[in-house]
Amino acid sequence: MSSANVIPLKHALFNPQAQVCADCGVRRFALFGVLDHAALDNIHVHIADIKLQPGQSLYAAQAVGSAAYTVREGIVRLERTSERGERRILRLAGRSDMLGLEAMLGQTYAADAVACTEVSVCRVPRTLVDDLSRDRPEILVDLMKRWQRALDDADEWLTELCSGPARHRMLRLLLKLSEFADGGQVWLPARLEMSAMLDMTIETASRLISQLKREGVLDAPDQRHAVIHMDALLKALREDSALS
CATH class of the missing domain: 2.60.120.10 (Jelly Rolls)
Known part of the structure; x- marks a missing residue:
């Protein structure tokens, strides 16, 4: 052949x-x-x-x-x-x-x-x-x-994520979650899970997420997913570091 x-x-x-x-x-x-x-x-x-x-x-x-x-x-x-x-x-x-x-x-x-x-x-x-x-x-x-x-x-x-001011810990958590982004969205832990991750109360976790939504750091299309706006997140982290 x-x-x-x-x-x-x-x-x-x-x-x-x-x-x-x-x-x-x-x-x-x-x-x-x-x-x-x-x-x-x-x-x-x-x-x-x-x-x-x-x-x-x-x-x-x-x-x-x-x-x-x-x-x-x-x-x-x-x-x-x-x-x-x-x-x-x-x-x-x-x-x-x-x-x-x-x-x-x-x-x-x-x-x-x-x-x-x-x-x-x-x-x-x-x-x-x-x-x-x-x-x-x-x-x-x-x-x-x-x-x-x-x-x-x-x-x-x-x-x-387990030390420092509560807002700093939450911002760092969002930055960490961005590493697991899938199609532009990240998995968003429940407030109870955030409490167990960041050593804070459920009420504090809920208040901080609501605050960061108002500041444009993230949007949450539903309770278990979020879209993180990286520019706003990094700016918030820089400002937070400058104050500490």
Whole structure:
């Protein structure tokens, strides 16, 4: 047969989950982004695609961890409840973030992971990471980078959103939420969730949101979504910083 008649075939992935991994929009940012198609075909049986509705739990604090999770779509909150029943939201995670990294050390999960929006995650078992990292040390390096990123996010949340004047904390929260924008809109936490995020009363959170609407910092087409006007938000943050 003449070479002119030979049509090169694209590598085919025969397992649906392997194809999902290959086509995933966050694959190049994910832990296994370095793997080629053949490697994805080999690990597909270990990875599960999980979908959650708002309010559903991904995992619970103190549960024995056997897997970490990569967020493909949506927003997940990490939260803890004190012995007195007080809930604190520690941070938010979105597209390409990895959750439950403590499971890679065989530890229990440190917080509850709960879906804020419709969420799609990939479950990555610890045993799979252990097996792959023997031949691919770059996976362990990537894992450490993700762990550091999670620590940095937690530190930022603690310093920027849990201390200082209430208005400053609310402005910083809106700036953080803008990172999760989808089609020009951001998910807007309920006032109770804002209270648990920012260590303020529900009444204070409601008053500040109403005030920022009047100032043109954001519009809220409904109770769970907002359009943030970035120029106005950054101006408000500069003015707030100048006064403090």
